[in-house]
Amino acid sequence: MKQFALAELVGAASGRIVDTALPQPASGEVRVRVEAVGLGFVDDLIVSGRYQWKPQLPFVPGGEIVGTVEAVGEGVQGLTTGTRVAAWRMGGGLCEYCTLPAGYLVPVPAPLASADAAGMVLDYATADYALIGRGQLRKGDTVFVLGATGGVGGAAVRIARAAGAEVIAGVSNLSQGDKVLADGASAVVDCSAPDWRDQLRGHPLDLVFDPLGGAFTEPAFRSLGKLGRHLVVGFAAGGIPALPVNLPLLKSASLVGVDVRFFAESDPEGFRQRLALVFDQAARGSLRPPETLCFSLGEAAAAFAALTRRGRGGKVVVCPQLS
Ligand SMILES: NC(=O)c1ccc[n+]([C@@H]2O[C@H](COP(=O)([O-])OP(=O)(O)OC[C@H]3O[C@@H](n4cnc5c(N)ncnc54)[C@H](OP(=O)(O)O)[C@@H]3O)[C@@H](O)[C@H]2O)c1
Known part of the structure; x- marks a missing residue:
């Protein structure tokens, strides 16, 4: 399978599409066929080494992940193959398949398109936490x-x-x-x-x-x-x-x-519940998803370049199954 990886944190232009083995879910994990990955301001800081948190190298960026469960590891309960899910991680999404801890996943309701859901994961969770939780x-x-x-x-x-x-x-x-x-x-x-x-x-x-x-x-x-x-x-x-x-x-x-x-790490269940609520509102039509600018995996570096463009007018989303 293909992934977009960086050997150094010197900007997304240094990233390369590389072939790697299909990941196998460990105990408590699922393998997801990645359909859409949202990118934001922080992703650009991370890949250029300007963020306070530094990932291990090589690094696969993109943490606002939506995909379909394809294989289930030992001990995972209540999740079956074919379920569409979302997760927020610090990276690991810009690939065709990834493994995710089952405890991090939020189901994505059927009417919501994967690109729309991916575009909501971090931005809507942040705005909801800010306005409702903190404000x-x-x-x-x-x-x-x-x-x-x-x-x-x-x-x-x-x-x-x-x-x-x-x-x-x-x-x-x-x-x-x-x-x-x-x-x-x-x-x-x-x-x-x-x-x-x-x-x-x-x-x-x-x-x-x-x-x-x-x-x-x-x-x-x-x-x-x-x-x-x-x-x-x-x-x-x-x-x-x-x-x-x-x-x-x-x-x-x-x-x-x-x-x-801090919210997601200190209260993971609360984070999941709020994100599920936001998805539910979008699925029922009472909350609009963002406009999205979609890129294929091969265009990942261009997707990062779009992040820094003023007046971009939409959320950058990479869809790894697009050719
Ligand atoms: N606190 C948290 O937990 C949390 C979570 C997520 C993000 N963030 C932070 O939130 C900020 C925005 O992130 P984002 O992903 O929403 O970024 P974004 O999609 O790139 O949006 C940036 C916004 O800032 C405006 N802007 C940029 N530079 C400006 C300037 N010099 N003067 C006036 N307006 C300017 C842009 O206006 P135009 O449309 O006109 O370009 C746009 O409205 C970042 O600092 C990010 O680190 C914080």
Whole structure:
């Protein structure tokens, strides 16, 4: 079988498609025929050696995995061949077949396409954990989502809207406005404008979802209403900002850290249940999956190159069974 592997963490361009033996499931594992693998911001950091966690080499990237169970190892109960499942790992997905611990798997409901499910695994789990788990989002809250066109930002717009919140979407280019409005935002803020914070006046915010950091964090925090919560999700805009600590005091507001890996590792069952809920909402049509940009396994390096393109407009997904 084929896999996309890196011998060094010097960027995806150094990755090669290599032939390797079909993996056999050990006790407690299943072998999955991989149908779709989502890639995100963190995957690019990992393959270029810029992430705090360093994998063993050679490394097969891609951890947002969806596929069909093809063989079941000893001691696995309640999972049969032919079941479609999803898992989130730190890598190992960019291949035709992989083995996964049965305890990590979440069933994928039939109406949901594999590419759509793979595009949801990390981004929707993160947005759900941030908004509902850490942010205590309530129906009727007003949520400002920075980076609303990105993977986790887009998921936050859709999840907040599905939970009954009013969503204001921050974009870096107003040409992206129609898309976030279609995702459920009720207003769009052009964050490329120097006075973008003025566009939030008259909307005291209950929550800020912040995957950008940099110069965006402080003005967004200043726009919170009393008892507001600012969710620190990431630093896609580059810099790690500092915040004057009188601001939380003045607002009785909270700065809330979001680390979905901590959630998945400290409460694996809770993580699985939340992801299953998100899949169920998508299968029933109450939550939209992301738009996907699909690549074959042979195009894995190109898929990584797409990750770093601004204004990409979709979630990058590699479909290893595509020729
Ligand atoms: N805390 C967690 O557990 C967790 C989990 C997953 C991801 N993350 C983090 O979340 C962040 C986003 O990840 P992602 O996978 O959603 O990335 P992504 O899909 O590439 O989205 C990035 C978003 O940031 C915007 N952006 C990038 N650079 C910008 C700049 N200089 N100014 C303004 N906007 C900018 C992009 O806007 P355009 O569309 O205009 O390019 C896009 O909306 C990353 O820092 C990642 O590490 C955190």
